[in-house]
Amino acid sequence: xxxxxxxxxxxxxxxxxxxxxxxxxxxxxxxxxxxxxxxxxxxxxxxxxxxxxxxxxxxxxxxxxxxxxxxxxxxxx
Numbered sequence: 714x715x716x717x718x719x720x721x722x723x724x725x726x727x728x729x730x731x732x733x734x735x736x737x738x739x740x741x742x743x744x745x746x747x748x749x750x751x752x753x754x755x756x757x758x759x760x761x762x763x764x765x766x767x768x769x770x771x772x773x774x775x776x777x778x779x780x781x782x783x784x785x786x787x788x789x790x
Contacts (some may be wrong), residue, residue: 730738 734739
């Protein structure tokens, strides 16, 4: 009872194509592919930036780095 045959999947595919249409499905596929591609590129850039030390870590006065002016003791929970 738990497994579906190929005929079940074909019927589901036909119903989905009738409801959404092939053009909308193609557009959704292109959008999803673009999102995955962008995510992968972002992960590569993040990994590259995380492995090498940036100049802002070496120079505390560099623009864009946040400096804690009033340090407080952080408690562990």
